[in-house]
Each structure stands twice: as structure tokens, then as C-alpha cells.
Amino acid sequence: MNPYTKIPEHVEEALGKWNTPRRSFLKSAGLFVVTFGAVGIDPLIEGAEAQTSATPQAAGPYPDPDFRQLDSWIVVHQDNTATFYVGKTDCGQGTGTSFRQLMADEMDIAFEKTTCIMGSTDITVDQGGSGGSTAMERDAWPMRRAAAEARRVLVEMGSAQLGVPADQLTVSDCVITVKGDPLKRVTYGQLIGGKRFNVTLTGANVNVTTGIAKVKPVQELKFTGQSPQRYDIPAKVDGSLKWAVDVRLPGMVHARNVKPPFAGAKLIGIDESSVRGMPGFIKVLSKGNYVAVVCEREEQAINASRRLKTNWEKPAKAPFPASEDLFTYIRNAEPTSTTTPIVVGNPDTAFAGALKLIEAAYEIPFQGHTAISPAHATADPSNGLMTVYSNDMKSYGMRRGVATFLGMPKEKVRVVWMEGPQGFGRTAADDAGCEAAWLAKEIGRPVRVQWMRHEETAWDTKAPAFAVNMRGGLDSAGKLVAYDFNARAVDYNHVGYNEPDTVLIAQLMGVRKANPDKGSASTPSDMYAIPNRRMATEVVSLPLIWETPLRTGNLRDPNGPQSTFASESFIDELAAAAKADPYEFRLNLLTSDNSDDAAFRRARSIAVLKAVVKAYGWDSRPSPKPRAGGNILSGRGIAYAFRGSTIAAEVAEVEVNRQTGHVWVKRLVCAHDCGLVVNPQSLRHTVECAMLHSVSRAIHEEVQFDTEKVTSVDWNSHPTLTHADTPESIEVVIVNGDPNPNRPDLPPYGAGETACKPMLAAIANAIYDATGVRLRRLPFRDARVLAALRASRV
Amino acid sequence: MSNTTLKVNGSTHTLEVDPSTPLLYILRNDLGLQGPRFGCGLGQCGACTVIVNGQAIRSCITPVASVKSEITTLEGIATQGKLHPLQQAWIDEQVPQCGFCQNGQIMTAKALLDKNPNPTDAQIREGMNKTLCRCMTYYRIQAAIKRGAKAIADARPATEKEVVA
Numbered sequence: 001m002n003p004y005t006k007i008p009e010h011v012e013e014a015l016g017k018w019n020t021p022r023r024s025f026l027k028s029a030g031l032f033v034v035t036f037g038a039v040g041i042d043p044l045i046e047g048a049e050a051q052t053s054a055t056p057q058a059a060g061p062y063p064d065p066d067f068r069q070l071d072s073w074i075v076v077h078q079d080n081t082a083t084f085y086v087g088k089t090d091c092g093q094g095t096g097t098s099f100r101q102l103m104a105d106e107m108d109i110a111f112e113k114t115t116c117i118m119g120s121t122d123i124t125v126d127q128g129g130s131g132g133s134t135a136m137e138r139d140a141w142p143m144r145r146a147a148a149e150a151r152r153v154l155v156e157m158g159s160a161q162l163g164v165p166a167d168q169l170t171v172s173d174c175v176i177t178v179k180g181d182p183l184k185r186v187t188y189g190q191l192i193g194g195k196r197f198n199v200t201l202t203g204a205n206v207n208v209t210t211g212i213a214k215v216k217p218v219q220e221l222k223f224t225g226q227s228p229q230r231y232d233i234p235a236k237v238d239g240s241l242k243w244a245v246d247v248r249l250p251g252m253v254h255a256r257n258v259k260p261p262f263a264g265a266k267l268i269g270i271d272e273s274s275v276r277g278m279p280g281f282i283k284v285l286s287k288g289n290y291v292a293v294v295c296e297r298e299e300q301a302i303n304a305s306r307r308l309k310t311n312w313e314k315p316a317k318a319p320f321p322a323s324e325d326l327f328t329y330i331r332n333a334e335p336t337s338t339t340t341p342i343v344v345g346n347p348d349t350a351f352a353g354a355l356k357l358i359e360a361a362y363e364i365p366f367q368g369h370t371a372i373s374p375a376h377a378t379a380d381p382s383n384g385l386m387t388v389y390s391n392d393m394k395s396y397g398m399r400r401g402v403a404t405f406l407g408m409p410k411e412k413v414r415v416v417w418m419e420g421p422q423g424f425g426r427t428a429a430d431d432a433g434c435e436a437a438w439l440a441k442e443i444g445r446p447v448r449v450q451w452m453r454h455e456e457t458a459w460d461t462k463a464p465a466f467a468v469n470m471r472g473g474l475d476s477a478g479k480l481v482a483y484d485f486n487a488r489a490v491d492y493n494h495v496g497y498n499e500p501d502t503v504l505i506a507q508l509m510g511v512r513k514a515n516p517d518k519g520s521a522s523t524p525s526d527m528y529a530i531p532n533r534r535m536a537t538e539v540v541s542l543p544l545i546w547e548t549p550l551r552t553g554n555l556r557d558p559n560g561p562q563s564t565f566a567s568e569s570f571i572d573e574l575a576a577a578a579k580a581d582p583y584e585f586r587l588n589l590l591t592s593d594n595s596d597d598a599a600f601r602r603a604r605s606i607a608v609l610k611a612v613v614k615a616y617g618w619d620s621r622p623s624p625k626p627r628a629g630g631n632i633l634s635g636r637g638i639a640y641a642f643r644g645s646t647i648a649a650e651v652a653e654v655e656v657n658r659q660t661g662h663v664w665v666k667r668l669v670c671a672h673d674c675g676l677v678v679n680p681q682s683l684r685h686t687v688e689c690a691m692l693h694s695v696s697r698a699i700h701e702e703v704q705f706d707t708e709k710v711t712s713v714d715w716n717s718h719p720t721l722t723h724a725d726t727p728e729s730i731e732v733v734i735v736n737g738d739p740n741p742n743r744p745d746l747p748p749y750g751a752g753e754t755a756c757k758p759m760l761a762a763i764a765n766a767i768y769d770a771t772g773v774r775l776r777r778l779p780f781r782d783a784r785v786l787a788a789l790r791a792s793r794v
Numbered sequence: 795m796s797n798t799t800l801k802v803n804g805s806t807h808t809l810e811v812d813p814s815t816p817l818l819y820i821l822r823n824d825l826g827l828q829g830p831r832f833g834c835g836l837g838q839c840g841a842c843t844v845i846v847n848g849q850a851i852r853s854c855i856t857p858v859a860s861v862k863s864e865i866t867t868l869e870g871i872a873t874q875g876k877l878h879p880l881q882q883a884w885i886d887e888q889v890p891q892c893g894f895c896q897n898g899q900i901m902t903a904k905a906l907l908d909k910n911p912n913p914t915d916a917q918i919r920e921g922m923n924k925t926l927c928r929c930m931t932y933y934r935i936q937a938a939i940k941r942g943a944k945a946i947a948d949a950r951p952a953t954e955k956e957v958v959a
Contacts (some may be wrong), residue, residue: 091891091892092891092892092893092915092929093891194951229885229888230888230890232890232893233884233885233888233889233890233893234885235892236890236896237868237877237881237884237885237889237890237893237896237900238868238869238872238877238881239827239828239829239867239868239869239897240828241828241871241893242828243828243831243894245831245832246822246828248826249824279795279812297814297819297823298819298822298823299815299819302848310823325869370928371928372833372839372841372894372895372926372927372928372929373831373832373833373841373894374832374833374834374890419892419893419894420894420927421892421894421928422891422892422894422928423892450832452835453833453834453835453836453838641882681888682888684886685891685931685934686891688930688933688934689891689930691870692852692930692932692933693929693930695930696930714834714836715834715836715838715926716838720928721930721932722923722924722925722926722932723918723919723922723923723925723932723935723936724919724920724923725932726919726932726933726936727933728915730933
């Protein structure tokens with residue numbers, strides 16, 4: 001294998017197993033020609049290895065692999081192994097392993113004998129990449145159906161070969177045997193190894209792709225529900241995995257951006273002489289307000305980007321208020337859009353008749369992705385084509401975005417997906433992809449670009465800041481009879497994924513979407529039966545909407561953590577006002593109405609809430625608990641969320657240091673129901689980490705800025721959860737499905753994002769339980785907590 | 795530019811480089827190593843960690859010319875084709891989510907255990923505190939360190955164990 005071909009080992013391995021007939025098929029069918037080597041070395045074509053690295057790239061055009069061809073999904077090799085090709089990417093949750101479990105089950109092949117290749121646009125069908133916790137819920141279905149169809153076709157072939165009707169055959173791990181006559185047998189490898197299926201699938205789109213075969217009932221699944229270890233982990237701990245950051249191409253050069261020093265600044269001039277004599281300097285590339293320096297070596301590019309003298313003009317008016325004035329700004333701003341409120345019953349009348357009225361306002365600042373690795377991509381412009389090596393979770397979208405941005409036909413662009421840092425939505429990986437491609441096209445050589453830490457922390461997309469007003473009315477029995485939720489999100493011009501007119505380089509070059517996205521806020525996603533309820537959302541805009549570091553984009557359940565922080569904190573405030581136990585108060589809201597179509601969802605919610613308090617050992621009492629003596633005050637808080645069809649209920653136990661204001665989240669328990677669980681180990685780990693991500697957002701994370709620029713630029717100015725903060729105990733209870741044993745099994749639902757939602761409120765509720773002080777402004781950094789404790793004389 | 799000799803994972807390399815170049819870029823771009831990775835360039839996150847003289851150091855802020863002793867990277871801690879007990883513990887505990895930071899986590903943990911084979915929970919938290927993970931795998935990392943420490947202790951000859959005890 002060419003030493004420059006830096007692709008993941010498991011991909012190399014699978015490609016090595018790929019056999020001639022499939023290659024011929026792929027070529028002759030005109031579907032796509034696979035070239036998987038940065039310099040045009042095609043490992044799939046005989047003699048390719050003998051070529052030198054000087055061989056020009058021979059690949060392209062790159063039409064989309066046809067999802068209606070079984071051969072696009074599954075290859076069976078002569079040695080009774082199989083390779084699965086799926087149009088998904090893995091952001092660290094181990095989805096590839098789960099896909100293999102499901103597909104191996106449908107195909108009747110041992111899990112260990114399968115390989116999974118993910119998300120590279122020219123060899124896997126377009127399933128959109130990753131997002132929305134949909135891997136198991138939506139995208140695994142066409143994979144399962146394709147695998148079931150492969151089994152059906154193979155059994156039919158076996159039937160012809162053995163001269164025995166298909167219904168008299170049985171399959172176990174690639175071996176088809178005649179029932180009652182086990183000596184009569186044939187293997188998958190013998191039947192099709194080295195040959196193509198030539199089976200057409202049907203379906204209007206990739207999500208509904210199917211063959212004739214039906215998937216197995218859940219009771220017949222063997223690997224599904226087990227916890228085989230993730231296949232990607234060994235190479236991640238021994239240093240052998242080739243990540244997207246590790247791509248090295250012959251002739252490759254390194255680029256670094258020079259970002260505007262002020263939001264909305266206009267580039268007046270560049271003094272190239274300030275860097276021209278520097279070692280390895282190649283060129284300054286600039287268009288509009290986008291500036292990058294290209295050098296032979298990485299450290300040279302870093303040095304030159306720091307040294308380059310540029311002149312910028314500040315915008316006439318401030319791009320945004322300072323972060324300490326943000327919520328005043330939000331409350332006074334004129335909304336850019338307002339949704340029609342969701343109204344149940346008659347809230348106004350109910351509020352008028354309520355015995356007790358509770359009001360509260362919650363504030364959630366901008367929070368960023370701040371990936372552990374700053375954004376990066378490498379692009380190769382050989383032969384008028386464009387290959388982008390990226391960890392972007394939506395490789396297919398990046399392909400379309402890059403093609404449009406560069407004005408190239410899509411068939412000339414491909415994106416090779418490789419592993420990278422956590423992908424929790426619309427990260428700056430999108431921006432880096434277009435930057436690398438543009439730079440490579442301009443300079444005619446492969447270019448690797450990577451953002452520096454300050455760029456990543458300041459300029460990556462942000463989860464919108466929220467200001468939420470809530471009102472509730474209790475009757476004489478302490479029952480919640482009226483409820484009002486009103487959220488304002490700073491989300492105007494929310495950037496989408498890989499949009500050629502919103503990626504940062506496009507904005508800086510003056511390419512802008514004609515109609516900015518209007519953005520959104522979200523409403524609570526609980527299943528409470530509240531008789532009179534109004535929920536409304538509004539979006540507001542900052543003064544500067546283009547070329548701003550405060551640009552919003554999806555971050556892990558985009559608005560859920562913010563709105564759930566408010567709504568589930570408020571439920572606790574209501575419970576406290578009613579002098580009710582917070583768990584029992586929630587339970588009453590779920591049991592009080594069983595008449596509508598939400599009854600089943602409420603029953604599942606109740607089962608999850610019961611599971612979490614049981615695992616925690618919850619004792620019934622209202623919050624706050626009687627104030628203890630000593631420096632450390634401890635308390636417990638609960639919160640719950642329903643997302644899509646998945647439910648999470650979480651309990652946080654905290655210790656609050658009344659001298660320092662420091663909050664330690666000491667213990668976490670989550671009960672989680674996402675229907676059918678494919679890999680319990682992966683699920684538990686995903687849920688653990690999703691909860692801790694929200695712990696970090698609750699305690700530490702806030703993007704801060706003055707009226708010119710973002711001032712959160714590194715891990716000191718933008719702290720995150722650390723080892724020292726880690727809870728001493730985390731428990732995940734998998735509730736797994738339907739509390740009613742008479743109903744059929746549930747399918748798999750999305751897992752990760754639901755677990756992010758309740759934690760912010762669970763912590764606020766625990767702090768209240770411990771101290772009697774209600775914190776409504778995130779994050780709960782020491783100084784803010786201490787000030788609140790002092791103000792309440794705690 | 796000047797000649798710099800580096801000993802890395804048992805091999806010696808002589809390179810002509812700017813002596814002020816951070817070690818990280820030499821390891822990655824000249825020696826083709828993939829364990830140490832760029833995370834911040836500021837010595838704040840630990841993704842670039844390598845071990846020199848038993849110390850876990852941040853290669854992103856270490857000038858290459860300042861390193862006189864042998865450098866061990868993630869690729870160099872397995873012995874005779876067998877994973878280091880910490881690497882095995884990382885697999886057994888299924889520690890990574892994305893895995894990008896795990897180089898720094900494993901190398902920092904190794905330096906910690908080399909100095910203190912049986913750390914308390916508090917010592918693990920303290921010793922690992924500046925090594926960041928944005929997937930938040932801390933809980934499992936701490937479990938894996940304890941598992942690795944036990945495996946290392948169990949593999950030690952009995953006489954040596956008594957001495958340690």
C-alpha cells in the first residue's frame with residue numbers, strides 16, 4: 001500500500017478484501033469507480049500497487065452509489081466474511097458496531113466476520129451522514145432490510161444449488177444446511193463470494209429502501225442486544241488509527257487562517273512583505289475578508305499567520321452587546337419572528353382563578369461546540385477533481401456544499417470521511433472543508449488547513465442563547481392548573497450544514513444567503529397533562545448577523561437543553577410552592593389525565609421516572625431540605641425529558657461549598673428508554689457522556705464577549721468539565737421499552753441527545769434542594785453561585 | 795535550521811529543522827506519528843502529550859531542540875506486540891467516545907502510574923486534571939486507570955510485590 005495513503009486501517013483492510021467481480025461490476029455498471037488513495041493509487045485495480053506516487057489521480061467522475069442496488073450495501077467475500085457499506089458517520093457513539101450487529105443478525109453471519117465502512121461519498125450510499133440521534137431510529141432500517149434481502153437471495157441460490165426447497169433450509173453463520181440432513185450444505189462464500197448480487201431494491205428514497213424479505217422479529221435477533229466491543233477502539237488506543245488530521249499527501253502544503261480581529265471588520269490591506277522572507281512561505285490567499293497564509297510546513301504556516309500584518313476597519317456600530325448585557329438586550333429586542341402559541345384549555349381564565357401565581361425567568365448564555373481538536377480538512381485538487389478528507393459528520397452535504405461553493409459539478413467532488421473530534425451537530429468542520437477546497441483549487445496543490453484554538457473557541461457555531469419567562473398557577477390543592485412558557489432565542493441567521501452561502505469562508509468573501517434562516521426556539525418536550533397551557537417562542541437577532549463569531553448552529557439537541565433547563569427548573573419551583581416532593585409532583589402531572597393519545601407516552605414516562613428514583617433511593621420530601629451546618633451542603637434534584645420517542649429521567653446529587661460557591665455534581669443516575677437497545681454498553685456510555693456534557697454546560701460553559709469580539713478563546717477563558725469535577729458515581733438504568741407487557745416490542749429510538757436535556761435543570765434543582773437558593777442563570781460557576789448564596793445569607 | 799537528533803520509541807532520527815519548532819509538528823509531520831495530536835497549541839488540553847524522562851510533557855509547547863532524552867509516544871508503549879496494560883484497560887472499559895484526546899489521557903496516566911503505581915481516587919483526579927476530554931469520558935478513564943494499575947500490579951513478580959507492599 002502506498003505510504004501516503006492515509007486512510008483508516010479498517011477501511012484499508014476491507015478494501016483489501018474487495019474482490020475483482022465487484023470492482024468490474026462497479027466499473028461496468030458505470031456506478032462509480034473506486035479510487036481510495038490520495039494520489040490516484042487505486043488499490044482495487046490489479047497492478048495498482050506497482051504504480052508510483054507520481055501517478056496522476058485516475059478517479060472520477062463520482063456519481064452517487066445507487067441505494068437501490070443490493071451490491072451498494074453488502075459484499076460477501078469467498079472466505080465467508082462480509083463488508084457492509086453504510087452512508088453514516090460515527091461521532092464517537094460506536095454506531096458502526098451497532099450497524100454490524102443489526103446487519104449480521106439479518107444476514108445470519110457471525111458479527112466477528114463483518115466489517116463496516118462508513119460515510120465516504122463515492123463508496124457508500126448517501127444516508128446523509130449523522131445527526132439528530134437518528135442512527136438506530138431511522139438509518140439502520142434500510143441497512144437491516146438490505147441484509148435481510150441478501151439472506152433471502154442467498155437462501156434462494158442455496159435452494160437451487162442443493163435442489164431443496166428454500167423452506168427446508170436453515171442458515172447459521174453463512175452456512176446453509178438442509179434441515180434434517182446437515183451434510184447437505186453450501187456456504188455464502190461458495191454461492192456468491194467474488195460475485196455480485198445483481199439484485200435491485202425498491203424505495204422512493206434511501207430511508208425506505210427494501211427488498212422482498214422482511215426483517216426478523218426482535219426475538220430472533222442474536223447479536224442485537226449484546227455488547228460486542230467497539231471495533232474502532234483498539235486503533236484509537238494504540239495510535240494506529242489514521243484520523244482526518246493525519247492525512248498526508250505528496251506535495252501537500254499547510255494553511256492557517258487569519259481571522260478578523262473584530263467581528264464585522266473589513267479588510268483594508270495586507271502587507272505581504274511582513275511574511276515574504278519567512279522560511280517555507282508560499283503565498284497569502286485572500287478574497288473579501290477571508291485571509292489565509294500557505295506555507296510548506298505546518299509550523300511555518302502558524303508562524304506566518306501570526307506575523308502577517310493586516311489592516312482592518314471596525315464596523316460603524318457595535319456587532320453585539322457585551323455578554324454581561326446580553327439578557328437585557330434580549331428582553332428589549334424586537335423579535336424577528338414569533339410563532340403561533342400552542343394553547344391547551346384556557347390559560348387566561350385558569351390564571352385568573354389560580355390561588356397561587358409563580359413566575360420565574362431563566363437565562364442561558366451562548367455555548368459552543370469547542371471541539372477538542374480545532375476544525376480541519378485536507379483537500380486534493382488533482383486532475384481537476386476535488387477530494388476532501390474530513391471528519392465532517394455530514395460528508396454528503398459537504399460534497400454538495402463544496403461543489404456549489406467552488407462552482408464544480410458534484411461528480412467531480414468527493415468527500416472521504418475519516419474519524420475526528422466529537423461531532424455534536426453543525427461544527428466548524430463544515431467551514432474547514434470549504435476552506436481547504438478553495439485553497440487547494442487556488443494554489444493547485446493539496447492543502448491541509450486547521451484552525452487554531454482561539455479560532456475554534458471564538459468562531460465555531462454556538463447553541464443559541466435563551467431567555468425564558470415562565471408563569472404557573474396552582475389551585476388550593478397545590479395542583480398545577482395554568483402554565484405559560486415564553487422563550488426568546490438569539491438564533492436569527494442560524495447556519496445550516498455545509499451551506500455554500502453560510503459557511504464562514506463564504507460569509508467572509510461576501511457570498512451570503514439571500515434570506516437568512518429565521519431560526520427557532522423550542523418548547524418543553526414533556527408529557528405533562530396540564531389542563532391550561534400556553535407555549536410560545538420568539539427569535540431575536542444580534543445587530544451583526546454576517547461574519548460574526550456569534551453565529552448559531554445546531555449543537556446536540558439544538559434547543560432542548562436550554563428550554564428544558566427552564567421548564568424542568570420551573571416544575572421544581574412549582575413543586576416547592578406546592579410543598580410537594582418534586583418527583584411526586586411530576587408523577588401527578590403524568591397520571592392526572594389518561595384520556596388522550598399521549599397516554600402511552602405518559603405510561604412510558606412514568607416507568608422511567610419510577611426507575612430513576614428507585615435506582616437513586618429517593619426519599620419522599622419537598623425541596624429544599626432543612627439547612628445543614630458545615631461548609632458542604634448536599635442535595636438532590638430530578639428532571640425529565642421526552643424527545644422524539646425517547647425518555648430520560650435524571651437525578652443529580654450535588655455538594656455545594658458555601659465558602660467558595662463551588663458545585664460538585666457527585667452522583668448521577670439516569671433512567672433511559674429508547675425502545676429496542678442494540679448495544680447496551682454503547683448506549684450506557686453514550687448516556688454517561690451526554691449527561692456529563694450537560695454537567696459541563698451547567699457548571700462551566702459560557703461564551704463571553706465584549707462589544708467587539710468574543711473573549712472566550714482558549715481553555716482558560718472558556719473552561720470545561722475536568723477530571724477533578726467528575727462525579728464519583730454514574731449509573732444508567734436501561735428501561736428498554738414498553739411498560740405494558742401485552743404490547744409488541746418497541747423499535748429502536750434515538751439515544752444520545754435525550755440524555756443531554758434534563759441534566760441542567762436536575763443540577764439547578766439539586767442546588768436548590770441543598771441550599772434553598774434557586775439559580776436561574778447558567779452556568780453555575782463558583783463566583784455566581786457564591787454571590788447567590790451570599791445574597792440569600794446561606 | 796540545524797541538525798537535531800531525536801530518539802523516539804527506540805529509534806534515532808536526525809533532522810534538519812528550525813530548533814524552535816514545537817516537538818509536536820516534528821513527531822507528526824516528519825516522523826509520521828499519529829498518537830500525539832494538536833488540540834490547543836497552548837499546553838492546556840494534553841492531546842499532544844508524550845513522555846520524556848518519565849514526565850508527561852506537552853509537545854505542542856516544547857521546542858524540539860530542548861529535548862535531549864528519549865521520547866515515548868503512544869505508539870511506543872506497547873512491548874513486544876503486547877498492548878500496555880493501560881491500553882488494554884482502555885479497551886476493556888471501552889473508554890473512548892470519539893477518542894481524539896485519548897492519547898493524552900493514556901500517556902498522562904502512564905506517567906502517573908510509573909511514579910505512583912497505586913494512586914488514590916483523589917490522586918488520579920489531581921494527576922489527570924489538566925487533560926481534557928470534550929466527549930466527557932472522564933468517568934471511564936478513571937475506572938480504566940484503576941484497572942490498569944491493578945493489571946500492572948498483578949503482573950509484577952511476587953517478590954517485587956512484597957517490596958512494594
